[in-house]
Amino acid sequence: MKITDYTAASLSAAITSGEITPTAAVSAYLEKIREDRQLNDFITVCADQALQDAEKVEQDLKDSKRTDKKLLGVPVAVKDNICTAGVKTTCASRLLSDFVPDSDAEVVARLKRAGAIIIGKTNMDEFAFGSANEYSAFGCVRNALDIDRVAGGSSGGSANAVAAGEVPLALGTDTGGSVRQPAAFCGVVGLKPTYGAIDRRGVIGLCPSMEQVGQLSKTCDDALLLFSVVSGRDGLRDIDGNVRGITVGVAKEFFQAEKSDGVRQAFDNAIRTLKSLGVNVVEVSIPSFFAGLPAYHVLSSAEAVHSFKKVVAAYPHTELLGDEVKRRMLTGAVVTDGENYDKLYINAAKVRTVITAEYDNVLSVCDALLCPTTATVATPIGGITDPQQEHMCDSYLAPVSLAGLPAVSVPFGKENGLPIGVQIIGKRNAERDILNIGKSLMNAVK
Numbered sequence: 001m002k003i004t005d006y007t008a009a010s011l012s013a014a015i016t017s018g019e020i021t022p023t024a025a026v027s028a029y030l031e032k033i034r035e036d037r038q039l040n041d042f043i044t045v046c047a048d049q050a051l052q053d054a055e056k057v058e059q060d061l062k063d064s065k066r067t068d069k070k071l072l073g074v075p076v077a078v079k080d081n082i083c084t085a086g087v088k089t090t091c092a093s094r095l096l097s098d099f100v101p102d103s104d105a106e107v108v109a110r111l112k113r114a115g116a117i118i119i120g121k122t123n124m125d126e127f128a129f130g131s132a133n134e135y136s137a138f139g140c141v142r143n144a145l146d147i148d149r150v151a152g153g154s155s156g157g158s159a160n161a162v163a164a165g166e167v168p169l170a171l172g173t174d175t176g177g178s179v180r181q182p183a184a185f186c187g188v189v190g191l192k193p194t195y196g197a198i199d200r201r202g203v204i205g206l207c208p209s210m211e212q213v214g215q216l217s218k219t220c221d222d223a224l225l226l227f228s229v230v231s232g233r234d235g236l237r238d239i240d241g242n243v244r245g246i247t248v249g250v251a252k253e254f255f256q257a258e259k260s261d262g263v264r265q266a267f268d269n270a271i272r273t274l275k276s277l278g279v280n281v282v283e284v285s286i287p288s289f290f291a292g293l294p295a296y297h298v299l300s301s302a303e304a305v306h307s308f309k310k311v312v313a314a315y316p317h318t319e320l321l322g323d324e325v326k327r328r329m330l331t332g333a334v335v336t337d338g339e340n341y342d343k344l345y346i347n348a349a350k351v352r353t354v355i356t357a358e359y360d361n362v363l364s365v366c367d368a369l370l371c372p373t374t375a376t377v378a379t380p381i382g383g384i385t386d387p388q389q390e391h392m393c394d395s396y397l398a399p400v401s402l403a404g405l406p407a408v409s410v411p412f413g414k415e416n417g418l419p420i421g422v423q424i425i426g427k428r429n430a431e432r433d434i435l436n437i438g439k440s441l442m443n444a445v446k
């Protein structure tokens, strides 16, 4: 097996046992990143530093040190809105094109303590606004499975890098779907943990009440491993994919919401598969589901305009910003201005309260919920300028963010050769449970 085909868990085990050297692992991934340059997944590749770090791990192994680290020698890519000490952190914006943080974000520090090697910073939509990675100041990410299609966004570089085998694990951020949606488009596992489960210090986020560090991996087992590292939660039992006897809800609104034929078939098939595995599938209702995406846009823009004041105070050259960021700032200003404050902002805040209660309510009778991740497979590059397209992208995702619940997208089926994702939404702090359901679905299509 090629090194770049290893899972993070097996790579770490092979490095710990001495079967693969950390330098060989890092070199193999760097080579793959170089080969795939045209995909544009990385804004910065930390080749020299990563090789130095690998040598250090190698030396420590020789000295019999650091052998109990969970991610020993495992290369990890980090979205470029997560601060890395001494390494440029641009948020894919010309405004921050020279910004080099002094210190690591808490999640990066945790990765390093677990033995991981930061291999580079991934491309994204500017300041994480977008669903296609087309709003990056450094150019679009090209989907590894079809270079004329998008990889999704805003964590498109992270998802595509994992899909292409340029790295076994990557971090992204997810405010309204930015990890789950590119995971679906690229055919990988994308976990958005419970709001607050992962320390956000050092993440350049603009929507503090929703944004969450998320993660991308090839398998649900790797997702659990990475989650235990970045959340600091120890003692999470391994998952075996046994779901017999659990109850999974599907809201009738999930059937009504727009989706392509392929996505509809995959969703139906996922329901059938869970039933065949002994899951009790029940129909529930989330009446305010369709109000989720508009409320998300009002609230996230309002928060962003406020948060952005701090960025602009330090970096005043706003003429360097791209159009989408400017549009969001304008939206944020409008929805909080004068009468709009009550009509739009307060109404959206009410919708959020209702949606949260509705999700909590159905999750009091179900162990998890199942729905498509996105309404379509990866769209052609250039298509996202169509607002209808953008709407279809995030309608299954944004309500979950409003409610602060954990959710994972796992690949399940294909349409015209392109991957489809299904989303499993869990109770607060039930990351392990949703990853277990995800594993059961992925095992069923192996």
Ligand code: GLN
Pocket (backbone or CB within 6 Å): 128, 129, 130, 131, 153, 154, 173, 174, 175, 176, 177, 178, 179, 300, 394
């Ligand atoms: N696509 C959504 C948006 O454009 C979500 C972005 C995100 O989660 N950062 O706002």
